[in-house]
Every structure is written in structure tokens, then in C-alpha cells.
Amino acid sequence: MSEFSSFLLGTTIKCIVVIAVLIGAVAYTTWLERKVVAHLQIRWGPSRVGWHGLLQPIADVLKLLLKEDMTPGQASKFLYVLAPLIAFVPAALSITVIPFGNVAHFGSQTVRFQITDLNVGILFIFAVTSVGVYGVALGGWASNNKYSLMGGLRSSAQMISYELSLGLSVVSVLLVTGTLSLGQIVDLQGGRWFGIIPKWNIFVFPLFISFFTYFVSAIAETNRLPFDLPEAENELVAGFHTEYSSMKFGMFFLTEYINMITVSAIATTLFFGGWHGPTFGPLWLRGILPLFWFVSKIVAFLLFYIWTRGTLPRFRYDQLMAFGWKFLVPLSLANVVLTSLVVAWRA
Amino acid sequence: METMRFNLESGQVESTAGKAETMILSMGPQHPSTHGVLRVVLELDGETVIKASPDIGYLHTGMEKLSETKTYAQVLPITDRTDYLAPMSNNLGYIMAVEKLCGLQNEIPLRAQYVRVIMVELNRIASHLVWLGTHAMDIGAMTVFLYCFREREQILNFFEAACGGRLTTSYFRVGGLPSEIPPDLVPRIQKFIKEFPGRVDEYETLLTKNPIWLRRTQGVGTISAQNAVAIGLSGPSLRATGVDYDIRKKEPYCGYEKFEFRVPTRTEGDVYARYLCRVEELRQSQKIVQQALDGLPGGPIRADCPKYVLPDRNKMKTEMETLIHHYKIITEGIHPPVGEVYHAIEAPKGELGYYLVSDGGPKPLRMHIRGPSFVNLQALATMCEGRLVADVVAVIGSLDIVLGEIDR
Amino acid sequence: MVTIPPPLENNSTVKRFVEKFGDALQEVVYFQGETTLVVEKGRILEFCQFARGDDALQFDSLADLTGVDRMPGEPRFEVNYHLLCLSRAERLRLKVRISEKDGKVTSVTSVWPTANWHEREVFDLFGIVFENHPNLRRILCPDEWNGHPLRKDYPMLGYEEAAPSPEPPTKRGWYSTLSD
Numbered sequence: 027m028s029e030f031s032s033f034l035l036g037t038t039i040k041c042i043v044v045i046a047v048l049i050g051a052v053a054y055t056t057w058l059e060r061k062v063v064a065h066l067q068i069r070w071g072p073s074r075v076g077w078h079g080l081l082q083p084i085a086d087v088l089k090l091l092l093k094e095d096m097t098p099g100q101a102s103k104f105l106y107v108l109a110p111l112i113a114f115v116p117a118a119l120s121i122t123v124i125p126f127g128n129v130a131h132f133g134s135q136t137v138r139f140q141i142t143d144l145n146v147g148i149l150f151i152f153a154v155t156s157v158g159v160y161g162v163a164l165g166g167w168a169s170n171n172k173y174s175l176m177g178g179l180r181s182s183a184q185m186i187s188y189e190l191s192l193g194l195s196v197v198s199v200l201l202v203t204g205t206l207s208l209g210q211i212v213d214l215q216g217g218r219w220f221g222i223i224p225k226w227n228i229f230v231f232p233l234f235i236s237f238f239t240y241f242v243s244a245i246a247e248t249n250r251l252p253f254d255l256p257e258a259e260n261e262l263v264a265g266f267h268t269e270y271s272s273m274k275f276g277m278f279f280l281t282e283y284i285n286m287i288t289v290s291a292i293a294t295t296l297f298f299g300g301w302h303g304p305t306f307g308p309l310w311l312r313g314i315l316p317l318f319w320f321v322s323k324i325v326a327f328l329l330f331y332i333w334t335r336g337t338l339p340r341f342r343y344d345q346l347m348a349f350g351w352k353f354l355v356p357l358s359l360a361n362v363v364l365t366s367l368v369v370a371w372r373a
Numbered sequence: 374m375e376t377m378r379f380n381l382e383s384g385q386v387e388s389t390a391g392k393a394e395t396m397i398l399s400m401g402p403q404h405p406s407t408h409g410v411l412r413v414v415l416e417l418d419g420e421t422v423i424k425a426s427p428d429i430g431y432l433h434t435g436m437e438k439l440s441e442t443k444t445y446a447q448v449l450p451i452t453d454r455t456d457y458l459a460p461m462s463n464n465l466g467y468i469m470a471v472e473k474l475c476g477l478q479n480e481i482p483l484r485a486q487y488v489r490v491i492m493v494e495l496n497r498i499a500s501h502l503v504w505l506g507t508h509a510m511d512i513g514a515m516t517v518f519l520y521c522f523r524e525r526e527q528i529l530n531f532f533e534a535a536c537g538g539r540l541t542t543s544y545f546r547v548g549g550l551p552s553e554i555p556p557d558l559v560p561r562i563q564k565f566i567k568e569f570p571g572r573v574d575e576y577e578t579l580l581t582k583n584p585i586w587l588r589r590t591q592g593v594g595t596i597s598a599q600n601a602v603a604i605g606l607s608g609p610s611l612r613a614t615g616v617d618y619d620i621r622k623k624e625p626y627c628g629y630e631k632f633e634f635r636v637p638t639r640t641e642g643d644v645y646a647r648y649l650c651r652v653e654e655l656r657q658s659q660k661i662v663q664q665a666l667d668g669l670p671g672g673p674i675r676a677d678c679p680k681y682v683l684p685d686r687n688k689m690k691t692e693m694e695t696l697i698h699h700y701k702i703i704t705e706g707i708h709p710p711v712g713e714v715y716h717a718i719e720a721p722k723g724e725l726g727y728y729l730v731s732d733g734g735p736k737p738l739r740m741h742i743r744g745p746s747f748v749n750l751q752a753l754a755t756m757c758e759g760r761l762v763a764d765v766v767a768v769i770g771s772l773d774i775v776l777g778e779i780d781r
Numbered sequence: 782m783v784t785i786p787p788p789l790e791n792n793s794t795v796k797r798f799v800e801k802f803g804d805a806l807q808e809v810v811y812f813q814g815e816t817t818l819v820v821e822k823g824r825i826l827e828f829c830q831f832a833r834g835d836d837a838l839q840f841d842s843l844a845d846l847t848g849v850d851r852m853p854g855e856p857r858f859e860v861n862y863h864l865l866c867l868s869r870a871e872r873l874r875l876k877v878r879i880s881e882k883d884g885k886v887t888s889v890t891s892v893w894p895t896a897n898w899h900e901r902e903v904f905d906l907f908g909i910v911f912e913n914h915p916n917l918r919r920i921l922c923p924d925e926w927n928g929h930p931l932r933k934d935y936p937m938l939g940y941e942e943a944a945p946s947p948e949p950p951t952k953r954g955w956y957s958t959l960s961d
Contacts, residue, residue: 063515066516067515067516067519068519068523069519173398176420176762251513252513252585254513262762263404263405335515336515337514337516337579338513338514338583338585339509339512339513339514339580339583339585339586339589340585340589341589342589342761342764343420343762343763344761345589429921430919430921430922430923433922438930438931438935438937439937441933442937473813473814478814602842603894603895604894604895605844605893605894605895607844623870624870624872712812713812713849714813715861715874717844717872724844726844726863728845728861728863738849739847739849739850741845743845743847743863750898751894751897751898780921781921
């Protein structure tokens with residue numbers, strides 16, 4: 027087998043596995059969310075389909091697939107169909123550059139748990155996810171529904187504003203690490219200080235501020251409570267996807283959860299040492315454990331997401347914009363300056 | 374190009390030339406946070422509300438017309454269905470109006486009065502809990518809703534134990550109560566009432582000092598005391614503007630003068646003030662129920678007034694005269710004297726008035742319900758105009774309206 | 782001069798109205814502790830302005846406004862104004878009688894803005910017209926509704942139910958078929 031064909035085969039397999047795992051993860055994130063929120067709210071949550079409702083996501087997917095797919099009569103048909111795809115594809119693409127495990131050895135083959143380690147990985151993610159705004163905005167516009175339109179407008183404004191502080195908060199990390207490749211960023215976070223504190227970026231002096239701005243912007247970017255204005259169901263019925271049904275709605279739904287997973291994965295990679303964690307045991311376990319640490323960190327973030335959802339009320343639109351522009355953006359800018367000073371002083 | 378637009382207030386088609394381009398958004402009658410079938414037609418400039426006109430009547434069932442064809446006793450179940458979150462208050466308002474019409478105000482035995490107070494105050498708690506839950510949900514906090522419903526469920530269980538109905542209680546009767554309350558009910562309520570202040574603390578932890586909640590409610594939907602009186606606001610919405618008017622204090626009925634409680638007032642007149650007033654009312658109602666339970670006297674539960682009040686069942690089986698009275702009331706219904714009365718009580722949502730006109734017959738000539746929600750909703754337009762769409766939702770929630778009562 | 786029932790002889794509120802309006806006050810009724818002043822129809826607005834504006838009365842709130850149809854009595858309609866003074870916790874009922882032919886009364890929305898919806902409701906359900914009302918439209922029934930439901934001659938089931946039209950129902954077809 028030539029090197030090229032083995033690369034092709036390996037990547038294809040990795041893509042298929044990652045997409046399958048991702049979709050499964052989304053399904054079970056919804057289950058997790060429903061279950062956790064239910065217990066926060068003294069309810070049981072899904073409990074009928076399967077043991078503790080474990081088959082509920084599958085039933086939901088079947089329901090979405092079998093539901094009648096309606097297009098409103100006045101809708102702009104082409105864009106209406108296109109919008110969920112525009113939202114979905116970039117969300118799925120961004121996962122490709124995230125390293126989710128260390129190098130593992132299967133016989134003679136060496137496998138890196140990352141689809142591709144682009145040297146501009148973080149930029150790639152930002153480039154690709156910004157396209158997702160079009161899906162939401164177009165979906166809201168193409169439905170020809172006033173609620174959808176307002177939802178679409180709100181979300182385009184919101185996502186564009188918060189992308190700024192999101193990008194700025196990442197800049198500090200890049201300044202400290204000096205690389206754009208996510209693989210290298212993770213590699214740099216290996217090891218410990220004084221043998222106890224892991225060398226994660228979160229523990230590097232000004233970077234916890236970046237983490238704060240990053241995570242707040244990320245919640246806003248993924249349209250989750252307390253920033254879920256585009257789909258504020260109590261004001262805008264269901265926001266930009268009011269008119270969507272069946273799998274088209276399912277795509278938006280998938281997108282939201284994939285985005286949640288992606289931003290959690292990026293947060294893990296940039297600030298929490300990626301797949302780093304204590305490894306021990308035989309070789310195979312040493313290969314698998316990083317994957318486990320990576321997934322648990324993501325789950326911790328997801329739980330935090332769900333917890334906020336169960337606790338907080340929602341911001342108002344103007345307050346959200348003010349919060350973004352008057353607080354988060356200046357804070358991340360100041361943080362960039364601070365980080366540069368620290369880096370310069372150390373150098 | 375000149376465009377034409379239908380003006381909702383005047384019903385005329387007008388030109389929009391020279392005006393800012395606005396969007397008409399019909400919020401409701403099917404909308405998650407218009408609390409039933411309210412429709413608010415919003416004229417929007419971007420997200421700013423220029424004009425808000427509530428459109429009601431989607432739930433109009435002609436209750437007042439229907440009442441004219443029923444005997445005084447048969448009207449009672451209709452009153453449950455007006456404000457379905459506070460059926461006990463509606464029962465009480467109607468029954469007290471009939472009692473006033475018959476001149477029975479001073480005949481009601483003490484025990485019946487105390488049970489009435491307990492039930493009505495529990496109902497106030499239940500109604501405020503639904504308000505709190507839905508209001509918080511409108512602003513995005515879902516969890517409070519389920520906590521509130523946990524307590525409300527217990528109260529509904531008490532109602533069920535007392536009268537068999539949870540939502541449509543039809544409980545009180547002219548002259549007192551239909552039957553003695555079950556013996557285990559008092560300790561059950563006592564247990565609940567003991568736990569309740571802790572529960573209110575729980576809700577408050579989630580909301581009262583939450584910065585997002587404060588931002589969403591403070592300074593939103595403000596109304597001055599003067600405007601509030603002019604527009605007819607009543608209940609907690611009025612007291613949140615600083616007007617200290619609670620019918621339980623100012624025109625006591627049912628022995629409210631015997632209980633010690635505070636009427637919470639605020640002066641801000643915004644959504645947050647209304648929120649604080651109602652939450653404090655939860656605590657005050659708890660105190661009233663506590664006092665009523667502690668002082669619950671024994672004795673008869675129905676007035677001894679054979680012309681208007683059903684006699685005791687055992688007496689009816691042994692005494693000829695009583696049997697005749699029973700027969701007359703059951704077959705013909707009661708015949709109050711000719712006249713008209715208006716009786717107002719403090720329902721959870723405000724002043725609930727029943728206006729009854731009797732022509733001496735067994736059926737009311739006219740029964741009119743002055744629903745607090747109907748009047749309070751009039752304030753919506755003043756509170757919303759110039760604000761954002763999200764504020765409309767907050768204001769509707771804070772007014773605590775029930776469409777059953779508005780449309781009747 | 783109007784006769785005042787014995788329990789109200791020393792009532793300052795009633796006295797104040799008698800002093801001010803004299804003969805325009807047609808009747809004073811006392812029933813179960815409630816005072817009703819029957820007022821000359823043409824002067825209701827004056828009465829209300831006085832009741833609200835006068836320093837001794839201060840009826841600053843209109844608790845309720847509603848109509849009554851006393852068919853076959855004459856005059857057929859009544860409109861009742863339930864006034865409330867918040868500072869003294871005192872209630873008062875003003876009443877005007879309106880004949881069927883006339884069917885009009887002056888709106889009091891200029892005195893109490895809250896009368897707006899109440900008057901619309903009375904107009905909707907009784908067909909009494911309130912002159913100078915800013916927006917006198919139906920409020921509970923649909924705009925195209927036929928008749929005024931709370932009138933005594935309005936059948937319980939509505940006109941269409943009570944006397945079905947010979948041609949097949951079109952406009953509210955679903956409603957007409959409900960009773961079959």
C-alpha cells in the first residue's frame with residue numbers, strides 16, 4: 027500500500043468514525059440535557075423508552091425523520107432548504123482539526139486521534155463557523171414569518187458581535203503558545219509545574235481572563251441560555267426555526283448541539299490541556315485514556331451549559347448587545363494587551 | 374410609492390407616507406407567553422413597540438348571559454370557570470354577593486368563615502405560584518415554574534380533599550359550607566404551611582437578587598400611582614405603585630379584621646415592584662392561613678336561615694318543617710328580595726366584584742363579574758409603548774392576567 | 782325634592798350630591814348597606830366629574846361600569862357606575878336609566894380612563910351607545926356579530942340557532958351545525 031492510499035483510507039475511516047460518534051454524541055447530549063435539567067427541576071425526564079430513557083434520542087431521531095416535511099407557502103423555497111445545510115455543514119467541519127487523543131499504536135500502524143492537524147487550525151475553525159451565521163439569518167428570512175425574521179436578525183447581530191470577543195479571547199492564547207495549530211497547543215500543555223499543577227493554559231497568568239471571555243462568548247455564540255435570544259420561545263415562539271419541521275428542523279437542532287460540543291472541545295483544547303491527564307496501565311490503556319480525559323472535560327462543560335440553562339433567566343436583546351460590546355470586547359482587548367506585556371516581559 | 378395600512382385603533386385604511394416604516398406583529402392568540410388566548414397587536418419599529426393594542430374576546434363564552442337562565446345555586450359552577458386559577462375566590466365573591474342580596478352577611482357561622490379564609494388564602498398562594506412560575510418562564514427561567522407547581526399541587530390536593538374538585542371547586546354555599554372538612558385536612562395543611570416559607574426562600578434565591586432578573590424587570594413597565602388609579606388597576610399591581618388599598622384591610626369581609634397581616638406595597642410601579650409585592654403576599658397569606666388554622670373554632674358550618682340556606686340533612690329527615698324548606702329550596706331555588714348588590718373581595722389578582730340584580734325570582738336578572746384581569750389588562754398599552762418586544766412579555770406576565778376572567 | 786331613605790339621612794356623601802344637583806338626582810336607594818343614586822341621564826358626566834373632582838367626595842376610582850336590561854320594564858336599560866373612594870374606602874353606585882328608543886349616554890372615559898373597556902363591553906353586549914367614547918367598538922364579540930347578546934330578547938342560542946336560515950350556512954357554518 028502506498029503512503030498516499032493509506033493516508034486516504036485512514037482519513038476516510040477517521041472521518042466516518044468521527045461523524046458517527048459526533049451524531050451519537052449529539053443524540054446523547056440531548057438525553058443528558060433533558061435528564062439533568064429534569065432532575066434540577068424535580069422531574070424524571072425521559073424514562074419510558076429504554077432504561078432511564080436511554081433509547082429516547084433514537085426515538086426522537088426516528089420521529090424527526092418520519093415527520094411530514096412542510097414548507098410554508100410563502101417561503102423562499104431554495105433558501106429555505108439551503109439554510110439548514112449552511113448551518114449544519116460548517117458546524118460539522120470545525121470538529122476536523124480538534125485533537126481528541128494522543129497518538130496510539132495499533133500494531134505497526136500509528137494513529138493520531140485527530141483528522142487533520144492544520145497549522146492554522148484555530149483560524150480554520152473561526153473561518154468555518156462564521157459561515158454558520160448565514161444559515162440562521164437566511165433561515166429566518168426565507169421562512170417569511172415575522173417571528174423567524176426577528177429571530178434571524180437577532181441571531182446574526184448576536185453571533186457577529188460575540189464572534190469578536192470570542193476571537194479576541196483566543197488571541198491571548200495564541201500569544202502565549204505562539205502557534206495556530208491545535209495539535210501543538212495541546213502538546214505544549216503537557217507536563218506539570220512542581221509535579222502537581224498541570225501545565226494547562228488556564229493556570230498561565232492572564233489566560234483565565236481569556237477563558238472567562240471565551241466561555242461567555244461561546245455560550246452566546248451557540249445561542250444558549252441566558253443568551254438564547256434568537257430562539258427565545260417566550261417572545262419569538264421559536265425564533266428563526268419557527269417554520270421548520272422534520273429533518274430540516276433536525277439539522278438546526280443538530281447544529282446547535284454540535285456547536286455546543288465544538289466550543290466545549292475548543293475550550294478544552296485551548297485552556298484545559300486537551301487530552302492531557304494522568305495515564306497509567308498497559309499500552310492500550312495509555313492509548314485510550316487521553317480520549318477519556320478529553321471526553322470527560324467536554325462533558326463537564328456540557329453539564330455547565332445545562333446547569334446555566336436550568337438556573338438563569340434570559341437577557342434582553344439590547345442588554346445582550348450592550349454586554350457584548352461594552353463589557354466583553356473591551357475586556358478581551360485589555361486582556362490581549364496584558365498578555366502581550368506579560369509575554370514581552372518574559373521574553 | 375405610497376403604501377396603505379390598516380389602522381387598528383380607528384379601523385380605517387391610512388397612508389403610511391411620511392411615517393417611519395413599521396411592522397405589525399400579531400402576538401397571539403396562539404403564542405407561548407400571552408397566557409391563554411390574549412392577542413396583542415404590536416406595531417414595531419425594529420424591536421421597539423410603538424403601539425400595543427390588546428385584542429380580547431377569544432374565550433368569550435357568555436357566562437353572564439348563561440347565569441340569567443340558572444338559579445342562584447346553579448350559577449356557582451360558572452364562577453369557577455372565570456378565573457380558573459382562583460376558583461375559591463370566585464366562589465366566595467359570588468356567594469357573598471348572594472348572601473348580601475339575601476341579607477345574610479351577619480348570619481354566617483364563625484367556623485364557616487374561618488374555613489373560607491383558609492381556602493381563599495390557600496387559593497391566593499396557588500394563584501400567585503402559577504403567576505410566579507409563568508412569569509419567570511416568560512423571562513427565561515424555567516426551573517422556578519416546576520418548583521412553584523410542586524407546591525401548587527399540594528394545595529390542589531387540599532382542595533380535592535375538601536370538596537372533590539381541584540380546579541373547578543364550586544365549594545362554598547349560600548350561608549356557609551356544603552359539608553364539614555375532613556378531619557385530617559387541618560394537620561395536612563398545617564404541615565404544608567410550616568414548610569412553605571422555606572419554599573418561598575427557594576424561589577427568591579433563584580430570582581430576587583439575580584442580576585439578569587433585575588435587569589429584565591427593574592424600570593420595565595412602569596406606571597405612576599395616579600395613572601394606575603385612573604386606569605383602574607387593583608390588587609398587587611396597584612399596590613406596587615404605592616397605593617395601599619387592599620379590600621381585606623379596608624373593607625374587611627369574612628372576618629379578615631381578626632387576622633394579623635401586612636399589606637406589602639412598593640412605590641416603583643415597575644415589573645420588579647409587582648414581583649416583590651406578590652412574593653411578599655405569598656408569605657402574608659401563609660401567616661393568615663396559620664392564624665386561621667390555629668384559631669379554627671368549632672360549631673355549625675351553615676347559617677340557620679331556612680328560607681335561603683339548606684338545612685342539616687339529619688334534621689331534614691326527622692322534622693316536617695325542615696323537609697318542606699329543603700323541598701322548596703331544591704325545587705324552586707332561593708328567592709332573594711328585589712334589589713341589587715355589588716360585592717367586592719380581594720381576589721389574588723385584584724378587586725373581584727360580583728354585581729347581582731334580583732327581581733324577586735329564583736334566577737338573577739343580571740349577574741355581572743368585575744374581573745380584575747379585565748381592568749388590569751387595560752394598563753398594558755401604557756406600560757409597553759416605547760419599550761422592546763421582550764418587555765411586552767415581561768409586562769403581560771407581571772400583570773397576572775387570566776383570560777377566562779377577561780373574556781368571561 | 783328627592784326623598785332620602787332614613788339610614789342615609791345623615792350621610793354626607795348623599796347630602797353633598799343633593800346640595801349640588803338638587804332635582805337632577807332622581808332617586809336615592811338604600812339596600813343592604815349600599816347606596817344608589819339614580820341620576821338624570823343627561824347629567825351623568827357632570828355627576829361623575831363632581832364625584833371625582835370634589836374635595837369632599839374624591840371618588841377617584843371607577844370600580845365597575847355595567848348595564849342592565851329590564852325588559853319589559855320601562856325605561857328598559859340601566860347603566861350602573863360603581864364608584865370607589867380609595868381614601869375613605871367608600872363605595873357609591875350611580876345609575877342612569879335609558880329608554881330603548883334613546884339608547885345613548887355620555888361616555889365618562891374623560892373622567893376615568895378605565896371606563897374605556899367597560900363602556901365598550903356594555904356597548905357590545907347591550908347595544909347602548911356611549912357618546913364621545915374614543916374607540917367605541919365591540920370588545921368581546923367579533924366585529925361582525927349580529928345583535929347584542931345580553932339583551933333579554935336575544936335568544937340564549939343566538940339568532941342563528943334560534944331561527945335557522947333556510948339557505949345552507951356559509952359564514953359560521955361550523956357553528957350552526959353544532960346543535961344537530
